[in-house]
Amino acid sequence: MRIYMSKTKEITYRQALNEALFEEMKRDEKVFLMAEDIGPYGGAYGVTLGLLEKFGEERVRDTAISEAAIIGAGLGAAMTGMRPVVEIMYIDFIGICMGQINNQVAKIRYMFGGKTKVPLVIRTEGGTGRTLGAHHSQSLESWFIHIPGIKVVMPATPYDAKGLLKTSIRDDNPILFIEHKMLYNTKGEVPEEEYLIPLGQAEVKRKGSDVTLITYSRMLLYSLEAADELEKEGISVEIIDLRSLIPLDVKTIIASIKKTNRVVIVEEDCKTGGVGAEVGMQIMENAFDYLDAPIKRVAGADVPMPKSPILEKLAIPDKERIVKAVKETLK
Amino acid sequence: MEKEEAIFLLKKMMQIRQFEDKISELLGKNIAQGGSHLYAGEEAVAVGAISVLNPDDYITSTHRGHGHAIAKGGKLPELMAEILGKATGVCKGKGGSLHLADLSQGNLGANGIVGGSLGIATGAGISVKMRKTKQVVISFFGDGALNQGIFHESLNMAAKWHLPVIYLCENNLYAMSVSVKRATAVEDLTRRALAYDIPAEKVDGMDILAVRKAVKKWVDFAREGKGPSFLVCNTYRYYGHSRSDARVYRTREEEKSWREKDPIILFSKKLIEGNVLKEEEIKDLEKKVREKIEAATKFAMESPLPEPEALYEDLYV
Numbered sequence: 001m002r003i004y005m006s007k008t009k010e011i012t013y014r015q016a017l018n019e020a021l022f023e024e025m026k027r028d029e030k031v032f033l034m035a036e037d038i039g040p041y042g043g044a045y046g047v048t049l050g051l052l053e054k055f056g057e058e059r060v061r062d063t064a065i066s067e068a069a070i071i072g073a074g075l076g077a078a079m080t081g082m083r084p085v086v087e088i089m090y091i092d093f094i095g096i097c098m099g100q101i102n103n104q105v106a107k108i109r110y111m112f113g114g115k116t117k118v119p120l121v122i123r124t125e126g127g128t129g130r131t132l133g134a135h136h137s138q139s140l141e142s143w144f145i146h147i148p149g150i151k152v153v154m155p156a157t158p159y160d161a162k163g164l165l166k167t168s169i170r171d172d173n174p175i176l177f178i179e180h181k182m183l184y185n186t187k188g189e190v191p192e193e194e195y196l197i198p199l200g201q202a203e204v205k206r207k208g209s210d211v212t213l214i215t216y217s218r219m220l221l222y223s224l225e226a227a228d229e230l231e232k233e234g235i236s237v238e239i240i241d242l243r244s245l246i247p248l249d250v251k252t253i254i255a256s257i258k259k260t261n262r263v264v265i266v267e268e269d270c271k272t273g274g275v276g277a278e279v280g281m282q283i284m285e286n287a288f289d290y291l292d293a294p295i296k297r298v299a300g301a302d303v304p305m306p307k308s309p310i311l312e313k314l315a316i317p318d319k320e321r322i323v324k325a326v327k328e329t330l331k
Numbered sequence: 332m333e334k335e336e337a338i339f340l341l342k343k344m345m346q347i348r349q350f351e352d353k354i355s356e357l358l359g360k361n362i363a364q365g366g367s368h369l370y371a372g373e374e375a376v377a378v379g380a381i382s383v384l385n386p387d388d389y390i391t392s393t394h395r396g397h398g399h400a401i402a403k404g405g406k407l408p409e410l411m412a413e414i415l416g417k418a419t420g421v422c423k424g425k426g427g428s429l430h431l432a433d434l435s436q437g438n439l440g441a442n443g444i445v446g447g448s449l450g451i452a453t454g455a456g457i458s459v460k461m462r463k464t465k466q467v468v469i470s471f472f473g474d475g476a477l478n479q480g481i482f483h484e485s486l487n488m489a490a491k492w493h494l495p496v497i498y499l500c501e502n503n504l505y506a507m508s509v510s511v512k513r514a515t516a517v518e519d520l521t522r523r524a525l526a527y528d529i530p531a532e533k534v535d536g537m538d539i540l541a542v543r544k545a546v547k548k549w550v551d552f553a554r555e556g557k558g559p560s561f562l563v564c565n566t567y568r569y570y571g572h573s574r575s576d577a578r579v580y581r582t583r584e585e586e587k588s589w590r591e592k593d594p595i596i597l598f599s600k601k602l603i604e605g606n607v608l609k610e611e612e613i614k615d616l617e618k619k620v621r622e623k624i625e626a627a628t629k630f631a632m633e634s635p636l637p638e639p640e641a642l643y644e645d646l647y648v
Contacts, residue, residue, distance in 0.1 A: 032461065058461060064491070069484030072450010073457055079439060080389065080458040100481070103444050104451065111430040112440060113423030114645030149646055172648035 007192045014184040016158035017047045017123075020165035021085065023194065025055055028083060031169055032059040034070060035087030035123075044089045045125060045184045067093055071100035071122065075108065078120040078174075085169060091126035091178060092138045105174045106149030117172045121165075127218055127268055128316050129182035134304035137312070139217075139269035144176050145245050145278060151175045151199060152245040156220035158188035160243055163197030171199065180218040200247030204256065208238035211326050212256040214279055215266040216242040219317060223266050226322035237326060245275055253279070254287045261292040262329045268316050271299035296325045332540075337607045338616065340382060340539055344374040344595050345620040346407065347398045351570070353624050354397070354414060354428075358574050362632065363415055367428040370398030372569035375594035376501050377402040379542030380469055380564075383550055389437045389455045389468040391448035393501070395568070396431050396441025399471055404436040407623060411631035419634040423641065445506070446472060446479030449498075453485040456494030456559070467495045467553040469546070475506030477515055477523060486561065490527040495553035497546065498529075498561045501536065503568045508580040524561035536564030537592040540601070567592075 011019070025031045032055075033048060039062040042049030052060040063070055067088055074086040088094050094101070101122070109116055128137045144152045153168055153175055155161040161179070168175040205220060206227055215223045220241050227237040238256050242249065257263055263283060265276035276297040283295055301315040351371040357363035370377065377398035381390060384403075392399040400410055405421060413420025414428045421433050432440030439455060442448040452470030459466045476482055477500060489496050502520060504511055517523060524531035530552075534545045542564060549560035567589035571578045578586075602608040608616075 034457075061492075064484070064487055066484035066488060068481040069450050069453060069488050072481060072485070073454035073488060076391075076439065076451035076454020076456070077458040077461075078454070079434070079451065080455045081462060082458045084454075099444060099447070100450060104442075104447055108440065109648070110646050111422060111426045112432040112434070113421070113425050115422065115432065116434050116439075117648055151647075 008189040009192055010187050010189055011158055012184065013158045013161050013179070013186050013188070014046055016162035016190055017165055017179065018049060018051070020162045020169070021048065021051060022054065024166055024169040025051065025059060030081065030083045031085060032061065032082065033085050033087070034061040034063055034074060036063055036065055036089055038062060038087060043087070045181065047184070067097040068100050071097040071105060074120050074122070075100065075105050075118060078118045079108070079116050083119045083169060085121045085123060088122060088124040090136050091124045091140050092135050094124060094140060101150065102147050106147045110149055118174045119172045120174045121168050121177055122175065123177045123179065125179040125181050127180045127182060128305055128312050129218070131307055131309045131312050133307040137305035139300060141178055141245055142269055142274045142278070145275065149174065151247065152178065153199060153243070154178045154217045154245060155243060156180075156183065156217050156241055158186065159190045160197060160203070160241070162190055163195050164199065164243065167196045167199055170196070178217070182218050186221070197243070199244050200249055202240050202242045202249035202252040204238060204252070205241045206237065206239040208236040208260070210236045210260055211238070211262040211264060211329055212253070212260045213237050213239045213264050213266060213322070213326065214242065214253060215239065216245065216275070217268065219266045219268050222317060222319055223322060225319045226326065229319065229323055230326055235326060235330065248279070248282065250282050250286055253283065257283065257287045257290050261290055263291070264296045264298060264322070264325045264329055266298045266317055266322055268300050270302045271297060272302050274299055293329045296329050298322050298325045332605070332607055334607055337602050340378055341595070341598060341602065341613065342616055342620060343378040343382070343402055344539065344598065345617055346623065347371070347374045347377065347401050348595060349620055349624045350397060350401060350407065350411070353628055355570060357628070365427065366573045367414065368395040368573055369568065369570040370395050372589065373501060373503060373536065373566045374398060375539035375542050375598070376499075376536045376564045376566050377471070379539040380499060380546040383543055383547040384467070384469065387437055388466050389439055389452070389459070391439045391452040391455070391468070391470050392431070392441040393448070393471055393473055394429055394441065394443055394445065395473065397428070400431040400433065400438055400441065403433070403438040405431065405433050405438065407627035408630035411627040412634045415631045415634070416636065417631055417634035418637040418641070419630070423645070424637045425641070425645065446476035446481050448472070449476065449479070449481050449485040452496055453489050453494060456489060456496040457492065459495055460492070465554055467497065467550050469497045469499055471499050471501060473506065474500060474502040474504065474511045474515065474520065477520065486524070486527040486529060486559070489559040490529050493556065493558035495556070496559045497549045497553060498559060499546070500561070500563045502563050502565050505572070505580065507572045508576075510580065520563045521561065529559050529561050531561040531563070534562055534564045536566030537594045537597060539594055539598050
């Protein structure tokens with residue numbers, strides 16, 4: 001879909017994130033990293049590899065296992081002139097510092113009448129795929145879209161990961177940047193030259209005319225596979241990758257529904273109270289008249305993530321379930 | 332002590348006392364709505380500690396934050412208006428008593444969560460160190476925060492990175508209703524610092540000169556790059572935890588014994604005895620402060636409420 005004006009190179013999602021951090025740290029000395037195991041170890045998924053050697057211990061700070069202090073100190077540094085990028089190794093650990101994120105990071109600018117800025121990026125990762133069980137496999141993004149004051153970004157491709165992380169670091173608002181553990185090794189084209197992607201812009205990742213498939217993060221890959229299969233049967237699927245959940249690009253969603261009149265939402269998080277519930281209601285409020293069929297959701301099961309590979313696979317959407325849902329909405 | 336400095340310290344303490352008495356009065360008349368945690372009795376701690384800071388040094392405050400805000404240069408009319416939820420308040424009426432903040436004065440904010448600002452203070456310490464500005468940070472918190480996880484996480488982080496933060500515990504003996512003796516496993520609270528290899532000191536929090544002396548020492552220590560410290564200032568809040576508190580957990584005799592050590596009376600006596608100020612001068616000062624508080628109250632009461640449009644303003648940059 002994308003036409004590059006400049007030369008491109010193929011890199012992994014991990015490298016894309018690493019390049020974004022490197023470029024922004026080089027560009028602005030106020031940017032620094034603070035988290036667990038990001039130094040010599042290079043981050044649990046290797047995203048910060050090599051940065052300690054390039055920028056030193058002052059700017060690549062290995063911390064104790066103290067999630068609340070990581071977030072709190074990130075906030076304090078952000079309020080006083082720095083641009084920290086902190087990390088919670090697995091989103092599953094975020095409950096430990098939820099008070100800091102919910103009550104401090106997200107609220108402090110508003111509570112103080114706009115008299116402070118909080119240029120803080122909280123990187124984390126989520127999702128299933130490594131059979132790590134209930135404490136290392138969650139998709140908790142819907143918790144955060146319910147908290148006014150923090151933006152939520154979830155890239156699916158190396159191109160988006162790099163461009164969105166760079167923009168997030170330059171944004172003067174707090175941002176929860178959620179990566180996916182099964183995307184780090186995926187590859188994609190990114191421009192050789194510098195680029196940024198604005199937050200709050202969904203992207204049509206595949207054009208189609210029969211059904212709109214709305215998704216984000218790893219589920220984009222499953223949705224693309226499903227669309228390929230459906231195309232063989234003559235069904236044309238348009239895929240919207242939300243890329244950021246807050247701000248949510250309702251405009252792009254409505255434009256697509258006006259064309260297809262049918263919607264399937266594909267999400268990895270638990271169905272109840274999930275992202276699809278919000279997106280679905282946005283559609284009901286803003287585009288009901290264009291719908292020819294009920295909105296369908298293909299979502300994660302409402303269970304703690306089980307360890308067994310066969311159960312883990314059953315707990316999240318797959319290509320077959322997406323294909324089935326698309327066909328049902330066309331009936 | 333220079334006369335000018337003595338007047339400054341005494342005036343600040345009187346401002347806090349009268350500000351709090353006024354808030355209590357406004358709460359009683361339902362002019363101030365919601366709750367408010369009053370600082371009366373603890374004035375020597377905020378004024379003493381903050382008086383040794385430079386204007387660009389940082390503080391973080393607590394749910395009992397009016398005293399810190401006034402001591403850190405907050406403007407009385409703006410603070411009073413904020414507590415009444417007015418558009419002219421220091422946070423445009425969006426914060427209130429629990430969230431008084433004035434970043435232009437280095438006050439990184441009061442906080443509705445016990446221990447909620449310890450991380451912020453620690454991060455400000457990182458920032459100061461990275462920007463090489465020689466600023467210092469005082470993190471105010473109560474004895475209740477001693478048992479929050481982030482207290483331990485923050486002191487550990489500050490110790491490992493030698494951050495210029497003075498962790499100042501205002502021990503007013505009760506975390507809401509539960510006494511520090513019932514809640515906290517160590518009797519000598521300074522021993523908590525041993526776990527982080529941080530120097531610690533106990534201070535008479537009713538004596539402003541003692542507070543100043545101790546805080547000055549540890550501010551210099553932090554400014555010289557020697558790292559964090561932990562101070563326990565023993566003090567007492569005259570009012571209850573909040574307006575609904577009937578104070579059943581403490582005796583009137585105990586309250587009386589602390590009022591006998593009142594920080595304003597104590598300091599006034601010293602100034603008279605030392606021939607720094609005369610009694611009439613002190614009375615005159617008190618009167619002037621009263622006028623300022625009345626003016627601030629009038630400003631706040633006559634100020635407009637926020638416009639409806641303000642609801643969605645200031646969420647994001």
